[in-house]
Amino acid sequence: MKIARVETFLVPPRWLFCRIETDDGVVGWGEPVVEGRAEVVRSAVEVLAEYLVGKDPLRIQDHWQVLSKGGFYRGGPVLSSAVAGIDQALWDITGRALGVPVHTLLGGPVRDTVRVYAWVGGDEPERLKEEVTAQVEAGFSAVKMNAAGRTPPIGSPAETAAVVERVAAAREALGPHRDVAVDFHGRFSAANTRRVLHEIAPLHPLFAEEPVLPEQAHLLPGLVATSSVPLATGERLYGRADFLPVLTAGIAVAQPDLSHAGGISEVTRIASLAETFGAHLAPHCPLGPIALAASLQVAFATPNFLIQEQSRGIHYNKDADLLSYLVDTEPFRFADGQAHRTALPGLGIAVDESAVRAADRSGHAWRNPVWRHADGSFAEW
Ligand SMILES: O=C(O)[C@@H](O)[C@H](O)[C@H](O)CO
Numbered sequence: 264m265k266i267a268r269v270e271t272f273l274v275p276p277r278w279l280f281c282r283i284e285t286d287d288g289v290v291g292w293g294e295p296v297v298e299g300r301a302e303v304v305r306s307a308v309e310v311l312a313e314y315l316v317g318k319d320p321l322r323i324q325d326h327w328q329v330l331s332k333g334g335f336y337r338g339g340p341v342l343s344s345a346v347a348g349i350d351q352a353l354w355d356i357t358g359r360a361l362g363v364p365v366h367t368l369l370g371g372p373v374r375d376t377v378r379v380y381a382w383v384g385g386d387e388p389e390r391l392k393e394e395v396t397a398q399v400e401a402g403f404s405a406v407k408m409n410a411a412g413r414t415p416p417i418g419s420p421a422e423t424a425a426v427v428e429r430v431a432a433a434r435e436a437l438g439p440h441r442d443v444a445v446d447f448h449g450r451f452s453a454a455n456t457r458r459v460l461h462e463i464a465p466l467h468p469l470f471a472e473e474p475v476l477p478e479q480a481h482l483l484p485g486l487v488a489t490s491s492v493p494l495a496t497g498e499r500l501y502g503r504a505d506f507l508p509v510l511t512a513g514i515a516v517a518q519p520d521l522s523h524a525g526g527i528s529e530v531t532r533i534a535s536l537a538e539t540f541g542a543h544l545a546p547h548c549p550l551g552p553i554a555l556a557a558s559l560q561v562a563f564a565t566p567n568f569l570i571q572e573q574s575r576g577i578h579y580n581k582d583a584d585l586l587s588y589l590v591d592t593e594p595f596r597f598a599d600g601q602a603h604r605t606a607l608p609g610l611g612i613a614v615d616e617s618a619v620r621a622a623d624r625s626g627h628a629w630r631n632p633v634w635r636h637a638d639g640s641f642a643e644w
């Protein structure tokens with residue numbers, strides 16, 4: 264079997280899919296994308312495809328090495344995401360060729376269900392409470408909320424109180440048997456995060472995500488030492504080498520993204536690395552159905568897995584959502600807040616190829632919002 268063709272599809276709301284076809288007709292799908300930079304990753308996939316065409320798709324490890332390291336310059340979001348999507352498609356092809364799910368290829372299942380969480384928004388506590396209640400009624404046992412949008416480097420008492428009030432509203436709607444995770448997005452200074460973590464700790468968050476920016480891993484040990492809130496990070500880290508410092512710093516939850524951190528191959532390695540630090544895996548995934556399917560395959564085979572992000576109900580624009588490109592949406596219904604393991608081959612989903620081809624014809628030009636503080640200065644996140 265040889266790789267015959269690699270195609271990419273720029274599909275709303277903000278994703279990029281790749282389809283790899285073999286000469287004997289087996290097809291695998293992947294999702295190589297960086298939010299806001301989809302066209303750049305598309306170009307990277309096209310360059311990497313030059314090497315792949317004519318090769319045996321089952322040699323995933325060797326292809327991963329060549330694609331990740333053979334260009335001399337390594338790592339970073341664009342290359343690692345391009346490799347990630349290709350890697351997902353090669354695992355999908357391998358599973359389909361052998362008639363087994365990817366989690367079987369990864370050593371077999373260690374669990375039958377995977378707990379997933381839903382995102383909730385809302386600036387006002389009452390609105391947030393409504394959103395949490397709606398997700399609880401939809402079956403979810405865990406949600407994630409933003410700590411805040413634009414925050415000044417050090418918040419006023421009122422701004423700090425507003426964050427606490429919103430987390431408290433979520434906690435009240437959830438009760439003591441469900442979980443709330445709080446995403447800081449690196450938008451707070453470490454000093455502000457330290458103060459806010461102290462205030463929200465009694466509300467028992469599942470974890471605090473990106474408590475500082477990814478390039479400030481050296482500040483994490485101080486936060487770990489001064490807070491009882493488990494810290495999480497990883498959506499903007501792209502491989503084992505990037506995770507080593509944050510794991511060494513003592514984070515509790517590693518959050519590689521299956522579409523950013525080198526795909527199934529590299530995320531399983533990151534999971535093993537995290538295990539040696541006693542840390543758990545909670546893959547980032549505000550992305551599409553293929554990234555989520557890849558995440559779930561890893562979750563079914565990873566002992567130190569905690570919880571899975573997914574984008575049901577997040578509408579980056581009105582044109583499409585998580586379910587738009589699937590023949591059968593059942594795998595992502597999450598009626599009881601869980602994904603259920605199946606024996607379907609490869610990534611375990613059926614992509615609606617005609618819907619993908621049609622969506623690519625209009626494409627998208629999704630870009631990250633640029634935020635500014637009240638004084639006009641750039642607000643980084
Ligand atoms: O944890 C999350 O899902 C967010 O931080 C998103 O990754 C961010 O809004 C960019 O897509």
Ligand SMILES: [Mg+2]
Nearest residue numbers: 446448472498
């Ligand atoms: Mg995040």
